[in-house]
Amino acid sequence: MNKLEKYQGVIPAFYACYDENGEVSPERVRALTQYFIDKGVKGVYACGSSGECIYQSVEDRKITIENIMAVAKGKLTVICHVACNNTKDSMELARHAESCGVDAIASIPPIYFRLPEYSIAAYWNSISSAAPNTDFVIYNIPQLAGTALTMSLLAEMKKNPRVIAVKNSSMPVQDIQMFQAAGGDDFMVFNGPDEQFISGRVMGAAGGIGGTYGAMPELFLKADELVRANKMEEARVLQYDINEIIYKLCSGHGNMYAMIKEVLRINEGLDIGSVREPLTGLCEADLAIAKEAAQMVKNAVAKYCA
Template structure:
């Protein structure tokens, strides 16, 4: 069944740079293999966590290429192809299809406040450019547009639309999108802070930016939800949220904190690209404490079984 391919924990893939801040093929491949070995079900490549809006077209193509070379056929691979123009988005979509990606996804157009008709045309042109399934990426807090039920129903007339990656904060949006579509329509929980509640209200799966730094905890959360052990599911969500708060508590981007934690894990994927800020000063010493806390929570749940 189509839906099964997209169930489970799907980390949003992080941008990987060398010491000069350029795309690193070796580090991309190392991160891809690292996440594969953790047991995740797929990867969402080139989205917010991939710093897509700070990369040019060739850099984004390179990331798609090196992830596919590492894992095509072994995990479900979703290519985020949202770009400033329809032309660029379509070019990325066609390239992802050539590489063997399983599905495409895209945010709505950004910067200009476009009418809904323009957003409909944008997503439709991406869908019509390839034979791949398509997943809408709804993240209104960043794009300024919140997917309407009216537009969703229009776009559902295109058989290539199979789901929504919903990163709006009201968990009810997940239920409303699910109710407006057909049985095989996939809704992915986006906000990591509400993974458990998103799954309970109807999300089929999850794609998230902090999954990559603690995949073990999200895999365990999914295990509890799937088993109907909601007491344990609430507890692990509490632990996850405590960690997310610490990831966001330092000076610098949350992704720069995550990347510093990765260095401590022995997987160097570089830092972030400006205007995102790296961790600096006294905060660098605090990163080790955050990593230690993540390791402790992971160990706690592993020793329970």
């Protein structure tokens, strides 16, 4: 098997799983992991944006990845985002993730201060050195991190043989082509924006990592299948329907992840709690939106995946 094959396909970003008191729930982490195995996705991307990493402690994140691995080992490819905005804690999480047996670790650049590229490279390489037997994925999400991956920074990072991919959440699909060309054959790019999943795949992303996949994994698996089969018109129609669902998920007063968790509760009977403050949970009026979104998912699954 090509060493990148295990990363190619549909990789949902894993949601933060909380109990009734808002604490990370090991049982719910395990239940969500099993849900993804049952749906037939390629892997999961843990502790990233969708995992609310920015609002979780080092300990919360350790509990999350330990419980994912307890269920996923040998069944899913697991990429664990370990960035904590300081090198020390990020290295600790990298070491821990490797000890749990993840396939890859990932990291955004440090946020808040605008650091020079050599500082970002040093940060990423220190994190990678703490997991010396584990692949490393650069997480490019400039609209949230405030720093974009440049071609010169990528060239610098390519000197580290563990750097195997960019998870690209910038909006221009051309970035995917640029990163893939610079990365070469032993390198891959993941599509980040779910709204342009098929475009990213066409521009060279061999897989996708996305925050809304979990609410409708069947639809992204189908979109991936259509792209592979070169059925582009069908893929486009499906992508448009997916996008309508995403707009609905984003139309509430509460945060999109709270909405997705409600959709999972309605459609799958899967309870993984809500979101952690400062993210806003659902208000009364949002429940009707969640119901509509859940029904849209059901209708689309019946239409495309029967």
